Amino acid sequence: MKKLSARRRHPLAAVVVLLLALAATGGLYIAFAxxxxxxxxxxxxxxxxxxxxxxxxxxxASCHGxxxxxxxxxxxxxxxxxxxxxxxxxxGRMPLQQQGAQAPRxxxxxxxxxxxxxxxxxxxxxAGPSVPTKNQYDPKGAxxxxxxxxxxxxxxxxxxxxxxxxxxxxxxxxxSLENVDPKHIxxxxxxxxxxxxxFPDSVMPEQxxxxxxxxxxxxxxxxxTSPGGLKLGGLGPVSEGLFAWIFGLGGLVAIxxxxxxxxxxxxxx
Amino acid sequence: MxxxxxxxxxxxxxxxxxxxxxxxxxxxxxxxxxxNMRKIFPDHWSxxxxxxxxxxxxxxxxTGVYLTLFFHPSMNEVVYHGSYVPLQGQLMSExxxxxxxxxxxxxxxxxxxxxxxxxxxxxxxxxxxxxxxVFFTGAFRKPREVNWIFGFLLLVLGMFTGFTxxxxxxxxxxxxxxxxxxxxxxSTPIVGTYMSFFLFGGxxxxxxxxxxxxxxxxxxxxxxxxxxxxGHLILVFYHKHTQFAGPGRTEKNVVGxxxxxxxxxxxxxxxxxxxxxIAIIAAIASINPIWAIGPYRPDQVSTGAQPDWYMGFxxxxxxxxxxxxxxxxxxxxxxxxxxxxIVVFPLVLVVxxxxxxxxxxxxxxxxxHHILDRPRNAPTRTGLGVAWLTWYFVMxxxxxNDLWATHFHLSINSITWFVRIAFFVAPVLAxxxxxxxxxxxxxxxxxxxxxxxxxxxxKRLPHGEFIEVHEPLDADQLHTLTAHEQYEPAQLGPAVxxxxxxxxxxxxxxxxxxxxxxxxxxxxxxxxxxxEEYKEITSGHGHH
Ligand code: HEM
Numbered sequence: 136m137k138k139l140s141a142r143r144r145h146p147l148a149a150v151v152v153l154l155l156a157l158a159a160t161g162g163l164y165i166a167f168a169x170x171x172x173x174x175x176x177x178x179x180x181x182x183x184x185x186x187x188x189x190x191x192x193x194x195x196a197s198c199h200g201x202x203x204x205x206x207x208x209x210x211x212x213x214x215x216x217x218x219x220x221x222x223x224x225x226x227g228r229m230p231l232q233q234q235g236a237q238a239p240r241x242x243x244x245x246x247x248x249x250x251x252x253x254x255x256x257x258x259x260x261x262a263g264p265s266v267p268t269k270n271q272y273d274p275k276g277a278x279x280x281x282x283x284x285x286x287x288x289x290x291x292x293x294x295x296x297x298x299x300x301x302x303x304x305x306x307x308x309x310x311s312l313e314n315v316d317p318k319h320i321x322x323x324x325x326x327x328x329x330x331x332x333x334f335p336d337s338v339m340p341e342q343x344x345x346x347x348x349x350x351x352x353x354x355x356x357x358x359x360t361s362p363g364g365l366k367l368g369g370l371g372p373v374s375e376g377l378f379a380w381i382f383g384l385g386g387l388v389a390i391x392x393x394x395x396x397x398x399x400x401x402x403x404x
Numbered sequence: 405m406x407x408x409x410x411x412x413x414x415x416x417x418x419x420x421x422x423x424x425x426x427x428x429x430x431x432x433x434x435x436x437x438x439x440n441m442r443k444i445f446p447d448h449w450s451x452x453x454x455x456x457x458x459x460x461x462x463x464x465x466x467t468g469v470y471l472t473l474f475f476h477p478s479m480n481e482v483v484y485h486g487s488y489v490p491l492q493g494q495l496m497s498e499x500x501x502x503x504x505x506x507x508x509x510x511x512x513x514x515x516x517x518x519x520x521x522x523x524x525x526x527x528x529x530x531x532x533x534x535x536x537x538v539f540f541t542g543a544f545r546k547p548r549e550v551n552w553i554f555g556f557l558l559l560v561l562g563m564f565t566g567f568t569x570x571x572x573x574x575x576x577x578x579x580x581x582x583x584x585x586x587x588x589x590x591s592t593p594i595v596g597t598y599m600s601f602f603l604f605g606g607x608x609x610x611x612x613x614x615x616x617x618x619x620x621x622x623x624x625x626x627x628x629x630x631x632x633x634x635g636h637l638i639l640v641f642y643h644k645h646t647q648f649a650g651p652g653r654t655e656k657n658v659v660g661x662x663x664x665x666x667x668x669x670x671x672x673x674x675x676x677x678x679x680x681x682i683a684i685i686a687a688i689a690s691i692n693p694i695w696a697i698g699p700y701r702p703d704q705v706s707t708g709a710q711p712d713w714y715m716g717f718x719x720x721x722x723x724x725x726x727x728x729x730x731x732x733x734x735x736x737x738x739x740x741x742x743x744x745x746i747v748v749f750p751l752v753l754v755v756x757x758x759x760x761x762x763x764x765x766x767x768x769x770x771x772x773h774h775i776l777d778r779p780r781n782a783p784t785r786t787g788l789g790v791a792w793l794t795w796y797f798v799m800x801x802x803x804x805n806d807l808w809a810t811h812f813h814l815s816i817n818s819i820t821w822f823v824r825i826a827f828f829v830a831p832v833l834a835x836x837x838x839x840x841x842x843x844x845x846x847x848x849x850x851x852x853x854x855x856x857x858x859x860x861x862x863k864r865l866p867h868g869e870f871i872e873v874h875e876p877l878d879a880d881q882l883h884t885l886t887a888h889e890q891y892e893p894a895q896l897g898p899a900v901x902x903x904x905x906x907x908x909x910x911x912x913x914x915x916x917x918x919x920x921x922x923x924x925x926x927x928x929x930x931x932x933x934x935x936e937e938y939k940e941i942t943s944g945h946g947h948h
Contacts, residue, residue, distance in 0.1 A: 396449070
């Protein structure tokens with residue numbers, strides 16, 4: 136014991152302790168982490184990471200920094216997770232075209248394979264939500280009504296009753312959710328892109344996310360029926376009022392003019 | 405037709421005549437009808453706008469009666485088991501449940517609901533347009549001020565009938581609107597809380613308001629409106645309709661078609677046209693799809709929550725008002741809500757009611773007017789009307805600021821600031837511009853009278869000059885363009901009375917003189933051509 140206490144003050148002691156601590160946590164992590172990845176998978180994974188890094192340095196590093204650490208033009212991506220990349224790039228929001236109030240949805244310029252590679256690279260920088268699997272977001276069998284209730288409680292204040300979108304401050308907006316891919320809806324809830332708060336599984340369990348996806352599919356997709364006729368954008372009284380003025384009153388004034396012009400002429404004879 | 409029936413009809417008077425005879429013998433309808441049915445009604449498209457209101461009101465009543473057969477004005481909670489899948493199993497009030505039932509499970513229910521709601525939007529829009537026509541033509545002048553007030557009350561009551569009806573289904577959108585109204589009530593200094601508790605039977609939303617609104621919506625307000633409407637129409641009959649100036653038309657006669665049969669036939673046909681337009685709209689376009697909106701829960705809210713358009717200006721007022729709040733002797737005064745909703749909201753409406761009296765005071769004119777003004781010949785009035793409309797429209801823009809932002813890719817903050825500034829500036833600009841336009845049109849009329857109408861024919865004179873040939877107007881046109889009378893601006897009168905003592909001039913008098921100058925003073929109307937001027941110009945000099 137004496138020896139140890141004597142060397143405690145050795146200049147290298149701190150380094151040794153640090154190494155030991157790192158080894159311990161690393162060991163613990165290996166012991167507890169799901170270690171079912173086959174060797175072959177791992178090499179494929181590291182290949183993907185390499186490929187992703189290459190794509191990243193070409194397309195993204197100018198804003199997010201060469202190591203994804205962030206610059207004045209874009210936030211750090213360490214720890215945002217593969218789901219964030221899949222969402223941002225898969226909806227065309229990234230790479231950002233120009234700085235503005237908010238990154239808009241655009242044409243997607245990467246293939247899904249490339250997106251996966253970039254995602255793998257970003258995921259390798261720090262742990263974050265991973266891309267959900269199909270059976271996580273597949274709305275089959277979900278409770279639509281429950282989803283509606285959740286949507287109105289948690290989402291409608293920005294996205295409108297049926298996800299038609301809405302304005303936020305200073306030119307930012309909550310986009311329309313019409314026909315958004317279920318995977319992307321799921322990822323958005325998971326990662327909270329742009330001004331959106333995130334809804335991790337601890338606040339909104341997977342089943343509820345599915346319910347919401349099912350609800351959106353029912354009320355705002357190509358399969359939605361509108362029992363009352365034209366939806367008028369689903370925007371409520373403003374578009375209804377406009378319609379009533381233009382077609383209702385406009386039409387009636389035109390008809391009044393037409394009727395008034397057809398007056399019974401006093402017979403001259 | 406067979407010969408036997410022909411013989412029969414020869415022997416007996418037609419059925420209609422017999423019924424009329426029967427009724428006349430008992431009710432004396434013939435003389436009543438004779439004196440009233442020959443009333444003359446002049447023809448002009450804008451005179452039919454009142455009919456648009458009348459017919460849409462009738463349509464609202466008819467469809468509303470159908471809806472009452474199925475609607476349950478109750479806030480008891482039930483679980484939905486109807487046919488709209490995305491709501492099955494949800495808790496909702498019976499009111500909401502029955503509205504879904506009407507929409508999906510009652511035959512024709514959805515169509516009737518949509519006709520009812522579309523007709524309501526068109527009804528109130530119709531009233532506004534009708535009111536504009538009455539305003540811009542000066543039809544509100546003596547003796548029709550009372551009828552203007554009746555109309556004004558109908559407009560305000562119509563707005564509130566619409567609002568209460570819109571709240572009945574107890575959906576998330578209208579519930580938010582009721583909450584908004586509650587906020588307005590709460591912001592009333594001192595009594596706000598008491599009033600809110602009284603209205604909702606306790607804490608908002610409570611379990612009462614749907615039933616209470618129901619009574620107000622289907623009985624109280626429509627009952628009052630029905631009475632006002634009958635009074636309104638009786639007064640139109642009694643005063644007889646106004647008419648535009650024209651040859652043969654005076655303040656003492658009305659030129660047009662007799663009510664029976666011509667006007668009645670047209671009006672009857674027009675009813676069906678109005679019904680047709682509303683029914684087509686209701687058949688093709690969805691309105692207030694409560695199933696997509698969901699049942700009301702005070703803990704939920706959606707973006708883009710606006711009231712129906714006629715309440716939109718109040719929404720605009722609240723959206724652009726800064727959220728001021730002060731503490732006054734221990735009372736919190738929510739000025740950010742009280743100023744727009746308790747002060748400005750009524751003001752926007754009350755100026756409508758008082759305008760006829762204001763104008764009468766300024767002109768000091770106590771005569772009756774049955775000949776309408778062309779809007780250009782009353783530039784200040786027309787300017788004020790357009791200024792009001794601009795004001796109203798600016799507030800509507802404010803009420804939809806979020807949709808302007810998303811659809812035109814603007815910042816909602818910039819729109820809000822735009823509206824704040826425009827609220828004060830736009831009406832003034834609109835007033836000035838409108839007045840200029842009116843004066844320009846007056847000048848053109850003057851030119852037309854004096855120099856004739858531009859014929860489009862270019863003539864070359866012997867010495868090479870090109871001129872456009874102006875055709876003189878015929879007497880009818882000359883009459884129409886010069887029939888309006890022009891007021892002299894009021895004068896303050898001598899500063900000293902007959903004894904040389906300085907006269908006491910009241911402040912009101914001074915104000916009146918100032919306003920009168922603004923209305924009719926130099927530069928505020930173009931003197932119409934006099935007979936002398938006309939003779940002088942047309943007597944041969946000049947080549948026009
Ligand atoms: C329930 C709503 C209303 C109905 C059913 C209605 C109906 C009518 C009808 C059928 C006429 C005769 C035709 C015409 O001039 O258009 C009329 C005239 C008139 N209305 Fe209304 N109206 C309504 C609301 C209003 C409003 C909101 C105002 C103004 C505040 C108003 C003021 C007048 C006046 C002053 C006249 C006499 C016009 C003249 O003789 O030239 N009315 N109304």
